[in-house]
Amino acid sequence: APATLLARSWSTPQARALFGGVAAHALARLDLPLSSAVGVALICASHRYGWAVAAGGSGSISDALASALREHGGAIETSQRVRSLAQLPSADAVVLDLAPDGVVELAGERLPPRVARAYRRYRRGPGAFKLDLAVEGGVPWANESCRRAGTVHVGGPFEEVVAAEREVNRGRMPERPFVLVAQQYLADPQRSNGDVHPVWAYAHVPNGYAGDAEGALLDQIERFAPGLRERIVARAVRSTTEFPAYNANYAGGDIITGANSPKQLLIRPRLALDPYATGIPGVFICSAATPPGAGVHGMNGYNAARSALRSMG
DSSP: OOHHHHGGGOSSHHHHHHHHHHHGGGOSOTTSTTTTHHHHHHHHHHHHTOOOOOTTOTHHHHHHHHHHHHHTTOOOOOSOOOOOGGGSOOOSOEEEOOOHHHHHHHHGGGSOHHHHHHHHHOOOOOEEEEEEEEEETOOOOSSGGGGGOSEEEEOOSHHHHHHHHHHHHTTOOOSSOOEEEEOGGGTOGGGSBTTEEEEEEEEEEOTTOOSOOHHHHHHHHHTTSTTHHHHEEEEEEEOTTTHHHHOTTOGGGOTTSSOOOHHHHHSOSSSOSSTTBOSSTTEEEOSTTSTTOTTSTTHHHHHHHHHHHHHTO
């Protein structure tokens, strides 16, 4: 169901706003079919399991995975730009953590024409504009509960969130964008330096937005946390054009690697019995452009690995 329809199930504006903020993680229009799916899944996961925070930062997850790989005789090579499958050594399976257009670029004519056409038709989603902040004393939220929350969705009433997501999906920058603020130091105090705390936030913006959204992002937070700007002691900005340098899959700031349209929620990156197979024997795709989509940590790669193992018999 559309998120706008499901939101009618709650009688208070606070409950509707809570649901709207969670549903907005999809970076999709909230009045379209299936737009409630991501919100329902995240809320259910939160109630049942909670949302985990990695001690020491998310880099500790990468370190643990790298350590496990090396313990099994694996090797990791970084700072090497791979432009063709021909550059890779012979292997039983090649698993590509790439967006569909990246697979097309890498595989070239080895990719079956029907698969190449499907990958080229794959739609990009809106972008993100991110700020990393060092905040003395933390964010001065007017609401005390927000001072204890690891994640704060900043969007105002449900109707404002709906309007903002509609605008960015139409390619227009909203005056009041939806903003997600992360305060993981509350669960992991070792990230802080005395009374200076790491806080990051991103605003939903149109894909490839070339403007400076820093002011709009901070204005939106300061609606609910007056005086934030005076507490910022350092900042780093990452615009939609800078995201691909961090991760090539994030073209135009598309941090979910593909639009969460009704079609692509169900069928990504193409209609196939095995969405991880590329049509090239032994070559698979495992990015967030594959099921179950973005933000489902590790499951894309896990599923692609199972597909690769099945192909080997």
